[in-house]
Amino acid sequence: MKIFNWIGTLWGGQIRFTTAMLFAVAFIAMFIIGGLVGVTHASPPTDLQQTDTYYIVAHIHYVLFGGTMLGLFAGMYYWWPKMTGRLLSETLGKWHFWLTLIGMNLAFFPMHFSGLLGMPRRIYTYSVELGVAGFNLVSTIGAFLIGLATLVFLVNLLRTYRRPVNAPNDPWGGATLEWAIPSPPPVYNFTVIPSVESRMPLWQTERHAPMAPLPDQPPAPIHVPGGSWWPMITAFGLPVMAIGALSHLIPVVIAGALVVMVGILPLGLRALRDVNGTRARGSPHEHGARQPQDGVLGVHRLGMPALRLAHLDVSGL
Numbered sequence: 490m491k492i493f494n495w496i497g498t499l500w501g502g503q504i505r506f507t508t509a510m511l512f513a514v515a516f517i518a519m520f521i522i523g524g525l526v527g528v529t530h531a532s533p534p535t536d537l538q539q540t541d542t543y544y545i546v547a548h549i550h551y552v553l554f555g556g557t558m559l560g561l562f563a564g565m566y567y568w569w570p571k572m573t574g575r576l577l578s579e580t581l582g583k584w585h586f587w588l589t590l591i592g593m594n595l596a597f598f599p600m601h602f603s604g605l606l607g608m609p610r611r612i613y614t615y616s617v618e619l620g621v622a623g624f625n626l627v628s629t630i631g632a633f634l635i636g637l638a639t640l641v642f643l644v645n646l647l648r649t650y651r652r653p654v655n656a657p658n659d660p661w662g663g664a665t666l667e668w669a670i671p672s673p674p675p676v677y678n679f680t681v682i683p684s685v686e687s688r689m690p691l692w693q694t695e696r697h698a699p700m701a702p703l704p705d706q707p708p709a710p711i712h713v714p715g716g717s718w719w720p721m722i723t724a725f726g727l728p729v730m731a732i733g734a735l736s737h738l739i740p741v742v743i744a745g746a747l748v749v750m751v752g753i754l755p756l757g758l759r760a761l762r763d764v765n766g767t768r769a770r771g772s773p774h775e776h777g778a779r780q781p782q783d784g785v786l787g788v789h790r791l792g793m794p795a796l797r798l799a800h801l802d803v804s805g806l
Contacts, residue, residue, distance in 0.1 A: 519555025595631025
């Protein structure tokens, strides 16, 4: 679900392969490898062979390093201008990216093969007859490449720190409100709390004419759903399932699952009913809640984007 969700955010977009984007896309690719390799542990015969070997080390590092560090580096390059007012060097950033990506795959991918050949994890020495010396040499080279890439990143940080502030308010063409204020942000953020009316308020403001003021309307009442016992029923079923699974009692697991289903189905039906009821009555984020400064920024008065699904254009998907 998450892989398709992340890839779907790229679909139809005008992608620029900045350093942040390269790390973000590589994060998805490496996370896919880590996830698919992890699926093999669900088969008892293969899991028995792979347990406590370097195969597990390879899998977990594709998830932890590929799925965490690459994402963190993407965030660093993306948010550094907002935090400091300075843009990181894209040239050094791309060196950092390629050295990291190549080093990571050299370091961790051979571990799949050394693990399948029987190399156990958490050891500092091994027999030459095991036949994994070549794989371990490649992994060592990859580890040093990761270290070199990290040094390039640190040099980029220090080099940028010594430079004057050079980041514009919106260096990436972002659509959300944090890019509407100076970088780094002032302590008060906004002089006037903006009022959001769309998912992409900054793009809406830049690409369309200012919104004309609307006549005063009374704000629609906020609908608060009543209380319900169904969440308690669902919460009771979950520990029953856990106890059954830990005790290897399949009937108890099935009973807990049935209790959870009995609790979840009414919750889902109730949620759909409440959504339809709210849509029929009118959303609390209608134009009646607008403030005078809404003609400048199309934002909700609480500063939070208001999702208005009825206005989303999905014809191009």
